[in-house]
Amino acid sequence: MSAASSHPSPRPAPLPSAAARGRFITFEGIDGAGKSTHIGFVTDWLKAAGKTVVSSREPGGTALGEKLRELLLHETMDLDTEALLMFASRREHIAQVIEPGLARGDWVLSDRFTDASFAYQGGGRGMDRARLDALEQWVHPLLQPDLTLLFDVPLSVARARLDASRTLDRFEQEQADFFERCRAEYLRRASQFPERFAVIDSTRSIDEVRTALRTALEKLA
Ligand SMILES: Nc1ncnc2c1ncn2[C@@H]1O[C@H](COP(=O)(O)OP(=O)(O)O)[C@@H](O)[C@H]1O
Numbered sequence: 001m002s003a004a005s006s007h008p009s010p011r012p013a014p015l016p017s018a019a020a021r022g023r024f025i026t027f028e029g030i031d032g033a034g035k036s037t038h039i040g041f042v043t044d045w046l047k048a049a050g051k052t053v054v055s056s057r058e059p060g061g062t063a064l065g066e067k068l069r070e071l072l073l074h075e076t077m078d079l080d081t082e083a084l085l086m087f088a089s090r091r092e093h094i095a096q097v098i099e100p101g102l103a104r105g106d107w108v109l110s111d112r113f114t115d116a117s118f119a120y121q122g123g124g125r126g127m128d129r130a131r132l133d134a135l136e137q138w139v140h141p142l143l144q145p146d147l148t149l150l151f152d153v154p155l156s157v158a159r160a161r162l163d164a165s166r167t168l169d170r171f172e173q174e175q176a177d178f179f180e181r182c183r184a185e186y187l188r189r190a191s192q193f194p195e196r197f198a199v200i201d202s203t204r205s206i207d208e209v210r211t212a213l214r215t216a217l218e219k220l221a
Pocket residue numbers: 029030031032033034035036037038151161162163202203204205206209
């Protein structure tokens with residue numbers, strides 16, 4: 001018997017496999033609904049579950065996106081310009097942050113994404129939905145969030161929660177009926193895409209909201 005047959009050669013090392021794709025979670029709701037309050041909680045919960053988390057926002061999330069955010073929040077502009085700049089910021093965010101993060105296997109959290117354009121430019125300002133559909137098809141034909149957490153509250157609750165002392169941006173200065181339309185469009189989107197939306201009743205206490213968030217996250221993990 002040869003030495004080779006009595007001592008089989010060691011198995012070749014497995015080839016490095018590509019990281020499993022991460023998950024994309026978006027946070028939505030009218031201003032004052034409670035998104036920012038709970039992003040930190042979701043981040044901590046996911047990290048405790050062993051995930052690598054990237055937390056970002058729109059408009060913004062990149063150096064260029066943050067410059068566009070400044071313009072969007074403070075300069076008066078035509079509605080088409082506003083929608084195009086929202087999607088320009090989004091394109092950069094997808095290319096630089098969201099797609100690379102998901103490819104690395106990270107869990108990417110975004111404070112707002114395309115549902116906000118449908119809610120604010122579409123519902124709030126009355127932009128034709130077909131135009132927003134076309135922009136979405138252009139900017140991210142294949143990408144959709146794995147989970148969209150919609151923090152839902154009546155406008156009166158959101159308004160009461162917004163810190164009276166803070167300076168309101170161009171969107172926050174809008175009238176009540178604008179936000180009613182935004183909220184209605186968010187809820188319409190949630191019923192159009194029930195597989196990815198979790199509607200969180202954000203009138204409940206922070207602890208109760210956290211319980212609802214855990215339930216939604218456990219389904220995804
Ligand atoms: N479930 C809740 N109950 C009571 N107050 C809340 C709740 N969620 C958020 N808040 C408070 O409401 C205010 C607005 O919340 P925030 O998370 O900044 O809203 P958003 O990011 O959606 O604009 C904050 O002062 C926050 O502490």
